[in-house]
Amino acid sequence: MKWKLAAFVAGSMLAASAQAAFTSDQVQSFTLANGMKFIVLESSTIPNANMYTFWKVGSRNEAPGTTGLSHFFEHMMFNGSKNYGPKMFDRTMEANGGSNNAYTSSDVTVYQDWFPATSLETIFKLESDRIAHLTIDPKMVESERGVVLSERSTGLENSNIRMLMEDLNSVAYSAHPYSWPVIGFESDIKAWTQQDLVNYFRTYYAPGNAVAVIVGDVKADRVKTLATKYFGAIPKRAAPPAVKTVEPEQKGERRLFVAKPSATSANLMVAYKAPRADSPDYYALNVLQGVLTEGKTSRLYKALVEKQLATSVGTDATDGFDPGLLYVFAVAANGVDGAKVEKALLDEIDNVVKNGITEQELQAVKNKKLVNLYRAQETINGKAQQLGNYETFFGDWRKLFAAPAEFEKLTTADIQAVAARYLKKQQRTIGVLAAKEE
Amino acid sequence: MKKLVFTTALAGAAAAHGAAQGAEFKLPQFETTKLSNGLTVMLMERHEVPLIAVRAVVKAGAVNDGTQAGLANLTGDAILLGSEKHAKAAIDEAFDFRGAQLAGGSATEQTTVQANFAKNDAAALLPLFAEIVQQPSFEAAELDKLKNRKVSGLKQAKESPRQVAGTYYRSMLYGDAPYASPAGGTVNSLAALKRADVQGFHGRYFRPDNAAIIVVGDFDPAAMRRQIETLFGQWTADGPAPQRADYGKPLAAKPRVWLVDKPDAIETTFVIGGPGIARNDPDYVPLQVLNTVLGGRFTSWLNDELRVNSGLTYGANSAFSPLAQSGTFAVSSFTASAKTEAALDLALKTYNRLWEKGIDKATLDSAKAYVKGQFPPRFETSEQLASLLGDMYALGVDRAQIDNFMRDVDGLTPAKAKQLVDRHFPRQNLQMVLVGKADDIRKVAAKYGEVTELEISADGFRPGRK
Numbered sequence: 001m002k003w004k005l006a007a008f009v010a011g012s013m014l015a016a017s018a019q020a021a022f023t024s025d026q027v028q029s030f031t032l033a034n035g036m037k038f039i040v041l042e043s044s045t046i047p048n049a050n051m052y053t054f055w056k057v058g059s060r061n062e063a064p065g066t067t068g069l070s071h072f073f074e075h076m077m078f079n080g081s082k083n084y085g086p087k088m089f090d091r092t093m094e095a096n097g098g099s100n101n102a103y104t105s106s107d108v109t110v111y112q113d114w115f116p117a118t119s120l121e122t123i124f125k126l127e128s129d130r131i132a133h134l135t136i137d138p139k140m141v142e143s144e145r146g147v148v149l150s151e152r153s154t155g156l157e158n159s160n161i162r163m164l165m166e167d168l169n170s171v172a173y174s175a176h177p178y179s180w181p182v183i184g185f186e187s188d189i190k191a192w193t194q195q196d197l198v199n200y201f202r203t204y205y206a207p208g209n210a211v212a213v214i215v216g217d218v219k220a221d222r223v224k225t226l227a228t229k230y231f232g233a234i235p236k237r238a239a240p241p242a243v244k245t246v247e248p249e250q251k252g253e254r255r256l257f258v259a260k261p262s263a264t265s266a267n268l269m270v271a272y273k274a275p276r277a278d279s280p281d282y283y284a285l286n287v288l289q290g291v292l293t294e295g296k297t298s299r300l301y302k303a304l305v306e307k308q309l310a311t312s313v314g315t316d317a318t319d320g321f322d323p324g325l326l327y328v329f330a331v332a333a334n335g336v337d338g339a340k341v342e343k344a345l346l347d348e349i350d351n352v353v354k355n356g357i358t359e360q361e362l363q364a365v366k367n368k369k370l371v372n373l374y375r376a377q378e379t380i381n382g383k384a385q386q387l388g389n390y391e392t393f394f395g396d397w398r399k400l401f402a403a404p405a406e407f408e409k410l411t412t413a414d415i416q417a418v419a420a421r422y423l424k425k426q427q428r429t430i431g432v433l434a435a436k437e438e
Numbered sequence: 439m440k441k442l443v444f445t446t447a448l449a450g451a452a453a454a455h456g457a458a459q460g461a462e463f464k465l466p467q468f469e470t471t472k473l474s475n476g477l478t479v480m481l482m483e484r485h486e487v488p489l490i491a492v493r494a495v496v497k498a499g500a501v502n503d504g505t506q507a508g509l510a511n512l513t514g515d516a517i518l519l520g521s522e523k524h525a526k527a528a529i530d531e532a533f534d535f536r537g538a539q540l541a542g543g544s545a546t547e548q549t550t551v552q553a554n555f556a557k558n559d560a561a562a563l564l565p566l567f568a569e570i571v572q573q574p575s576f577e578a579a580e581l582d583k584l585k586n587r588k589v590s591g592l593k594q595a596k597e598s599p600r601q602v603a604g605t606y607y608r609s610m611l612y613g614d615a616p617y618a619s620p621a622g623g624t625v626n627s628l629a630a631l632k633r634a635d636v637q638g639f640h641g642r643y644f645r646p647d648n649a650a651i652i653v654v655g656d657f658d659p660a661a662m663r664r665q666i667e668t669l670f671g672q673w674t675a676d677g678p679a680p681q682r683a684d685y686g687k688p689l690a691a692k693p694r695v696w697l698v699d700k701p702d703a704i705e706t707t708f709v710i711g712g713p714g715i716a717r718n719d720p721d722y723v724p725l726q727v728l729n730t731v732l733g734g735r736f737t738s739w740l741n742d743e744l745r746v747n748s749g750l751t752y753g754a755n756s757a758f759s760p761l762a763q764s765g766t767f768a769v770s771s772f773t774a775s776a777k778t779e780a781a782l783d784l785a786l787k788t789y790n791r792l793w794e795k796g797i798d799k800a801t802l803d804s805a806k807a808y809v810k811g812q813f814p815p816r817f818e819t820s821e822q823l824a825s826l827l828g829d830m831y832a833l834g835v836d837r838a839q840i841d842n843f844m845r846d847v848d849g850l851t852p853a854k855a856k857q858l859v860d861r862h863f864p865r866q867n868l869q870m871v872l873v874g875k876a877d878d879i880r881k882v883a884a885k886y887g888e889v890t891e892l893e894i895s896a897d898g899f900r901p902g903r904k
Contacts, residue, residue, distance in 0.1 A: 021487050045486055046814035075440055087746065090737045095804035097811020099735065102440040116811040146749020150705075151439070154752055154772055157705050158598040261702040262894075264593040295534040308583055311590045334590035364535045371537030371556050374487040378819045 021377035024401040027387065028220045032228065034236040035208025039387050039397050040223045041215040043380050049216025050384045051113040051123055054392045057204035058107040059184075060177040060243050060322060068184010069192060069200055071104040072148055076197060077111065078102075079140040082133030086140055089126055096122045106178050107320045108392055114381070117217035121226055127212075128230035131205055136197045145189060152183045160267045160433050161329060164258055168431035171256045172271050172325055176247040178318065206237035211391050215384040247273075247323060252426050258433040265311075266338025267331050267433040270345065272422050274326040277319040277393040283406045284418040285326065289315040290365035291357050291415065292328065292349070297364065299357075300330070303348045308333055309341050319393050325429075326422060338432050349423050356416035369407050465817070465840050468827065469659070475673055476647030479666050480827045482654040484820050490560055490655035491820040493552040494571045495828040498643035500546045501616035501685045507898075508623015512585065512631055513639045514544035517551050519580040521569035526580050532566055540567075545621055547685075547762050548832035549643070554821060557656045560665075568669035571644065576636050585628060592625050596894050599700060599707035599873035603770070604759075606892070607709040607871045609899040610696050611766050615686020624898035645675035650831040654820040687764045688713035690867045693887030696901075699876035700894040706778040706874030710785060711768035712864025717760040717833045721858055723846035725758055728855055728863075730805040731797050732756050732789070733769060737804075743788045744771055750781045756789075762833045767864055775875055779882040782870075792863055797855045806847050813843070 022041060029039045058070050078100075080086040093100055098115030113123050155162045166181045173179035183189075212231075214223050250273055275281055292300050293315045304310035310330040318324030328349070332341045376382035391397040468482035503509045518540060520526035533540045538555035553567050595601045605620050612618030622628075651666055690712040715722060726734070733740040733756025744754035754771035769789055773781035817823055829835050870886050872879060873894065883889050890901050 046818055048811070048814050078440060087737065087742070091804070094735055094737050094808045097807045099808070099812055100440075104439075114812070114815060116814075119811070143747065143749040147745055147752055150750070150773065151752035153704055153774060154600075157703065157707075157772075158600045160597060260597075262597050262700060264597060265590060296530040297534040305587070306583070308586060311587050311594065331594065333587065334593055360535070364537075367535060368537035371489070374489050374556070375554075375819075378487045378489065379815070380818070381815070 022383065024398055027397065030224055032232050034234055036231050037211045038227050039213045039391060040220045041383055042218060042220060043215055043383060044217045047117055047217050048380065049115060049117040049120060049214060049218050050380050052213045052384045052388050053111045053127065054211045054388045055109045055204065056209050057109050058105050059180060059182045060106050061204065062177055065188060066196055067180045067188045069196060070109055071183050072192060073200055074102045074104045074109050075144050075148060076136060077130055079144060080135045080137055081130040083129045084126060086137060089130065092122065092126060098123060104182055106182055106318060120218055124226045124230040132234045134201055138194055148189055160260060160263060163260065164267050164269050164431050164433040167256055167258050168269055168271055168429055171254050172429040173247055176245050176322060178324055203240050207231065207234050208236060209240060211388060213384045213388040215380045250427050254429040256431045257437050259436060260433055261435050263433060263435045265332040265334055266341065268338055268341055269327055269329040269431045271325040271327045271429045273427040274317060274324055274422055276321060276323050278395060281418050284410055284414045287365045287410055288415050288419055290368060291361050294368060299348050299352065300345060303344055304330055304341060309336050309344050337438060338434055339438060353419045353423055357412050359412060362412050362415065366407055473667060473671055475671065477670055477673060478650035478831060480650060480652045481659055481662055482823055483659055484654060485656050488557040488656045489554065489820060490557055490653065490657055491554045491824040492567060493550050493652045493824050493828055495650045495652060495832050496549045496643050497648050497832050499544050499548050500619040500621040502643065503619045506631060506635060507619050507627040509631060509635055509639050510549050511544040511622050512588065512628065513636045514542040514549040516576050516581055516584055516636050517542045517570050517574045519584065520575040520577050522573040522575055523569055524566060529566055529570065533563060538563055550828060564665060565669060572673050574640060576633055578633055581633055581636065585631065589625055589628055592622060592628065603707050603709050603871055603873050605899045606696055606698055607768060610869055610871060611688040612686045613689050617686045617761060620899050626897045643680060646673045647675055647679040652824050652827045654824040685763050688766055690864060690869055693867050695870045695872065695883045695887045695889045696892060697876055697883045697889055698871065698873040698892045698894050700873055701875060703775065703875045705772050705774050706872055706879055707772040708782060709768045709770045709871045710868055711766060712867065712869055714758040714765035714767035715760050715862055716764055717762055718836055721862060722839060723843055724850045724858055725862055727805050727809050727847055727850055728858060729756055729758060730809055731801055732792060735808055739788050739791060740769060740785065743784055744781060748784060750777055775878045778879045792859045793865060797852060799852050802850060802852055802855060806850060810847060
């Protein structure tokens with residue numbers, strides 16, 4: 001599951017001014033002969049650095065029987081390579097002051113390393129070794145299955161929204177792989193074979209399928225030298241096969257109900273079909289989300305939370321390579337019928353479609369985008385994430401710097417137009433999770 | 439995700455880790471002054487981005503709730519409901535329109551009001567911030583709405599064992615002492631609170647000689663000093679400032695188990711431990727290093743055994759949760775219901791390695807490098823630094839703890855580690871909270887101590903009074 005990655009996208013007319021934490025001419029990038037791309041930003045506010053590696057592989061690259069394999073593979077990437085046997089990736093990194101994590105979405109798998117800048121070479125050795133020479137030990141596969149089954153069940157145990165979203169996706173999509181959960185189905189998790197893993201690694205972990213971002217107290221020249229030394233030797237491989245399935249047009253509203261006996265109030269999720277991340281409508285839709293749920297003066301907060309129908313509201317979008325969903329969700333207040341929350345939520349959305357938004361609302365969201373840009377750029381982490389997301393989902397990290405102008409040129413008419421284009425009854429799926437059906 | 443950030447028993451206190459390998463990292467300079475009315479003012483300049491983080495920190499929290507659990511927390515949030523001069527809608531509009539964040543909140547020993555906004559908006563927003571801190575309206579209708587929302591939230595929290603396991607654990611360890619009081623209150627205690635209670639709490643504790651204003655970010659210090667003095671200099675207090683009482687020590691005279699029944703649970707969430715240390719304990723820093731070995735990082739013993747070697751769970755950890763006067767320690771994890779006994783036994787066996795095998799030099803060196811390397815990003819943003827300054831003020835965290843970090847980490851040897859393990863990690867009479875399906879794990883629970891059963895849907899976080 002992927003929560004909002006693009007919430008920190010730039011905004012407003014001031015963002016391009018000298019006040020931004022960094023500018024495009026401070027960013028350097030290069031591509032090795034094997035196709036692996038690097039983006040580097042020198043930033044010396046703390047004596048640390050990050051390395052983020054974005055792999056263009058996620059659950060959209062799977063098929064029934066191998067659902068969850070991208071995510072499982074993310075786990076296996078920590079379980080041993082030629083020069084660093086089982087457990088040694090983490091042990092070596094931690095002994096050198098570093099930590100790491102990774103996440104998988106429907107579209108990408110991202111490996112994150114956070115370390116003292118002095119450990120840069122160690123990190124390059126570790127990362128390149130597992131790409132060049134991963135060992136997939138059957139014993140490690142077995143114990144890791146248990147870990148992922150636990151991860152799956154603890155997510156369902158502790159998050160109603162996760163449980164609801166998983167089932168909703170399976171209804172909202174009829175053909176596209178976005179239909180299944182990123183973590184995979186339980187039966188598939190138990191069934192992967194050694195060969196499935198070996199094939200997956202060979203197919204998707206080709207250097208040309210990755211973008212690495214390094215931000216921190218490093219010198220770009222040195223990053224290039226180390227990248228060439230450690231990653232440059234990895235052979236070039238064929239591009240992975242394209243995902244061919246195109247989700248058919250949705251012809252009418254779909255509904256589902258999920259029962260969870262311990263739920264104390266209804267959880268509601270409405271998902272509308274939305275375009276791929278690099279759509280021309282991206283920025284207008286992003287603003288529309290802000291108008292609906294960002295802050296205490298947003299439309300749905302006022303209509304649902306302030307009116308005591310719900311305790312929380314939110315929106316999320318799958319920023320993907322293929323058309324996805326725009327989710328709107330709410331948790332009903334104690335004693336309030338889910339149906340009542342649903343009606344209020346849909347009425348408010350219809351109102352935006354019919355009557356649009358005000359200049360004041362538009363400016364407020366533009367202001368939020370600007371301040372959020374600063375918040376994200378206050379950390380090396382935020383900077384790395386921004387650069388990597390733009391390169392991966394928009395095709396070029398430079399587009400990050402065009403984002404302020406993209407937001408600034410939007411008008412209230414643009415926002416109403418995308419609301420009318422996407423927030424349609426026949427294009428929506430409504431899911432309710434509650435203790436029992438009303 | 440490869441890893442879970444599992445925080446059931448964590449207090450969230452900023453850990454004062456030190457410098458990166460080879461590069462010294464120091465707390466940036468800041469000034470502390472006191473206005474004539476007793477208000478502490480802390481200013482730290484930062485110019486990386488044009489943002490300012492502001493917080494008012496009041497030395498009062500759940501420990502001051504008395505029999506009204508949740509009062510401090512409700513007051514902290516109710517501050518945002520408008521001032522005598524400006525209605526809630528005007529405050530919300532002013533902050534929201536500018537992309538500013540405004541939040542209130544209350545923890546065990548401090549209540550905070552915090553804002554975060556663009557530098558250019560300081561002139562417009564700081565006066566509003568000052569108003570709500572000093573002259574909140576606690577408007578009746580808005581207060582009722584907030585209360586109702588928080589009651590719903592308390593019920594919803596119990597749908598997620600991870601959100602509440604730590605609250606049961608604190609309640610179990612502190613019994614009737616103020617430290618047992620659940621910061622958010624309970625459904626019944628919160629529902630009973632009246633506007634006069636909130637006004638009374640504000641009147642007693644929100645006073646200049648019991649508060650600090652902390653500003654971190656992109657500003658001119660002379661101008662900011664003047665503005666803070668203008669906005670807060672007239673704040674007055676009657677009578678003597680509130681004094682701190684004894685908030686309690688953990689109870690661990692015999693092994694006990696609280697079994698919290700959640701009938702539709704598919705896994706057991708568990709917390710095991712006993713007494714820990716206070717926030718300003720001289721051993722705080724070295725104990726962070728030792729806990730890193732046991733359960734504070736991915737390659738920790740607990741995560742290695744319960745996750746990597748056995749596949750019983752997605753994550754296992756341990757942590758000290760220090761408070762101003764005392765604290766707790768806990769090992770936490772979760773596992774499928776059917777594997778509860780295996781996971782508990784393995785957690786206990788792994789924990790006992792602290793005494794049976796001890797920590798060798800190589801492991802200790804790795805942990806020392808790790809805590810040093812992971813320190814700088816903890817204090818990278820103005821918000822994080824404001825939070826640290828707030829803890830220093832409210833919890834009496836001594837600056838020396840931060841300044842001596844390198845010395846305290848580097849000075850740790852296997853022999854000293856052994857002494858610290860014996861002194862601070864609870865070994866006997868372990869206390870245990872299990873949240874899960876009681877019918878499936880009742881027999882297992884009885885292995886570990888005297889069992890008390892609770893219904894997760896019952897009010898609060900302790901057994902009902904018979």
